[in-house]
Amino acid sequence: MEYFEAIKFLFNFPRSRIGPGTDSTSKLLDYLENPHIGNKYIHVTGSNGKGSTSRMISSILMESNLKVGLYTSPHLSDFRERILVNDQPIPHQSIRDFIDIISPHATFCESNPPLPTFFEVTTALALWHFNNEDVDVAVIEVGIGGKHDATSVITPMSSAVTNVSLEHTDILGNTVEEIARDKAAIASKNSPLVTAATGAALSEIKRGVSDLLLVGESGDFKVKYEGSSSSESFVEITAPNWAIKTELGLIGSHQAINAGIAAAICDQSFGTTPQDISTGLKNSYWPGRFEIFSQNPLIILDGAHNPAGCMELSKTLSEFEYQDLFIVFGALGDKDHEGMISSLPLPKKVFVTKPNIPRAAELLPLVDLFTKNGYPAISSPSIDVALNQAI
Numbered sequence: 512m513e514y515f516e517a518i519k520f521l522f523n524f525p526r527s528r529i530g531p532g533t534d535s536t537s538k539l540l541d542y543l544e545n546p547h548i549g550n551k552y553i554h555v556t557g558s559n560g561k562g563s564t565s566r567m568i569s570s571i572l573m574e575s576n577l578k579v580g581l582y583t584s585p586h587l588s589d590f591r592e593r594i595l596v597n598d599q600p601i602p603h604q605s606i607r608d609f610i611d612i613i614s615p616h617a618t619f620c621e622s623n624p625p626l627p628t629f630f631e632v633t634t635a636l637a638l639w640h641f642n643n644e645d646v647d648v649a650v651i652e653v654g655i656g657g658k659h660d661a662t663s664v665i666t667p668m669s670s671a672v673t674n675v676s677l678e679h680t681d682i683l684g685n686t687v688e689e690i691a692r693d694k695a696a697i698a699s700k701n702s703p704l705v706t707a708a709t710g711a712a713l714s715e716i717k718r719g720v721s722d723l724l725l726v727g728e729s730g731d732f733k734v735k736y737e738g739s740s741s742s743e744s745f746v747e748i749t750a751p752n753w754a755i756k757t758e759l760g761l762i763g764s765h766q767a768i769n770a771g772i773a774a775a776i777c778d779q780s781f782g783t784t785p786q787d788i789s790t791g792l793k794n795s796y797w798p799g800r801f802e803i804f805s806q807n808p809l810i811i812l813d814g815a816h817n818p819a820g821c822m823e824l825s826k827t828l829s830e831f832e833y834q835d836l837f838i839v840f841g842a843l844g845d846k847d848h849e850g851m852i853s854s855l856p857l858p859k860k861v862f863v864t865k866p867n868i869p870r871a872a873e874l875l876p877l878v879d880l881f882t883k884n885g886y887p888a889i890s891s892p893s894i895d896v897a898l899n900q901a902i
Contacts, residue, residue, distance in 0.1 A: 514603040517610040518590060521636075524617075524629040526870075531659035531682075536631045540664060542616045543635060546642035552665040553776055556653035556694045557673025559820045560769045563761055563797050564673050565652045567773035571791030572648060573597055575783050580641035580649030582662075584630070587799055594637045596644045601636075605643070609636050630654050634661040648780075656683045658696035669780040670697045671705040671772050675712035676819035677847070691715040698722075705732075705775045707768045724779065726771040732778075734771035736764040739830060741803055746792075748774050750785075757789040762801045763827035770795075801827050808902060809833055816842070818850035825856045835859040837901040840881075841894065844872040852884050861888035862897035 528535065540547055555565045562583045569581040578597055586592040591600035620626040641649045653660045656679065675691045683690045691712040698704040703722040717723065726732045737745040744759040746767040759770050770792050777783035804810040815824045836858040842848060863877045874890040881888035891897035
C-alpha cells in the first residue's frame with residue numbers, strides 16, 4: 512500500500528463514535544498485542560493549553576537526553592505532525608506498515624460494529640509507534656475530556672489538567688463542575704495531579720483527587736509572568752526546592768502558566784534539573800499559538816476555539832501596539848460562536864471565512880452573529896481571500 516492510500520484509508524474511519532468509552536481502542540490495541548502496556552506516559556488534558564503544555568514537557572525532557580514521544584492533535588499541515596519522536600514525525604513507511612497490519616481488524620469491525628474512529632485509530636498508531644521506537648517516555652495529549660477519551664487506555668506516571676472552562680458541552684456536560692470531573696479522571700495513581708484550574712473547577716477536582724500539585728500565581732509551583740516580546744515571554748517559576756527566571760518560546764501570560772505546569776510535571780516525574788527546565792522552555796515552539804507571521808504588517812495566527820481561549824487571545828493582543836485591528840475568523844460548526852465573538856476585541860472589520868473541512872461553520876450565520884454583537888463583518892469565499900482583504 513502506498514502512503515497516499517494508507518492516509519486515505521485512515522481518514523475514512525468515522526469521526527464520531529456510537530457511545531462513550533475506550534472499548535474500541537482497547538480492542539484495536541489488543542489486536543496489536545497491546546504495545547502500550549508497560550511503557551511510561553505523561554497524560555495532559557484541559558480546556559485550553561494542553562497542546563502547548565505537552566509541547567513544553569517534551570522539549571524539557573529532550574533537554575534531559577530522554578527519547579520522548581509526543582502525541583497531539585489536530586495537525587496544521589501534515590498528519591505526521593501528530594506523532595513525533597524527539598521532534599521527528601512518524602515516517603511514511605511506519606504509517607503504511609500500520610495500516611497493512613490493522614486492515615483485517617477494520618474489515619472484521621465493518622461487519623461486527625463498532626468500527627473504531629479516526630481518533631481511536633490514530634491513538635493506537637501513536638502508541639504502537641512509540642513502542643516500536645522504544646521511547647523513554649511519551650507525552651500524550653487528550654482529545655476531548657479525559658475519562659472516556661481514547662487516550663485513557665494508558666496508565667500514566669504523571670497527569671495534568673491545565674484548566675477547565677465550558678467546552679464540548681454536548682459530550683462532557685453542561686457545567687464547569689461536570690467537565691472538571693471528567694478531566695480529573697486521568698489522574699495518575701502514582702503521583703499528584705498537576706493543575707492550574709481555579710474556582711469551581713478546582714473545588715470539583717479536589718472532591719475526586721486528594722493528591723494535587725497546584726500551579727499559578729500562588730500554589731506549589733508559583734508562576735510570575737513578566738511580559739513578552741515579539742518572539743518570547745519572560746517568566747519566573749518558583750518550585751518548593753528551586754527557582755528559575757527564563758525566556759519561553761511561546762507568547763502570553765497563559766503560556767507562562769502552562770510553562771509552570773510543564774515544569775511541575777518534569778520535576779515530579781524525572782527530577783529534571785532547573786537548568787534543563789529553563790533551556791527546554793526557551794526551545795519550546797508550537798505553531799498556531801499566538802504565532803507572529805509578520806511584523807510589518809503585524810499578522811498573528813492563533814487557534815483559539817472557545818470563549819476562554821478568545822479571552823486569552825484578547826489579553827495577549829492588548830500587550831501589542833497597533834492602529835487598526837482586522838480579524839480573519841473561521842470556526843467549526845460545534846463551537847460556542849457567540850461566546851467566542853463576545854470575547855474578542857472590537858476590530859475595524861471582521862472577514863468571516865470557512866475552513867475547507869466538512870465540520871466548518873457556515874458563513875452567513877457567523878456574519879449575522881458578529882453584526883448582532885456590534886462587530887462590522889463581511890463574508891469571504893476563502894481563507895486566502897480573507898487574509899488578502901485584511902492586509
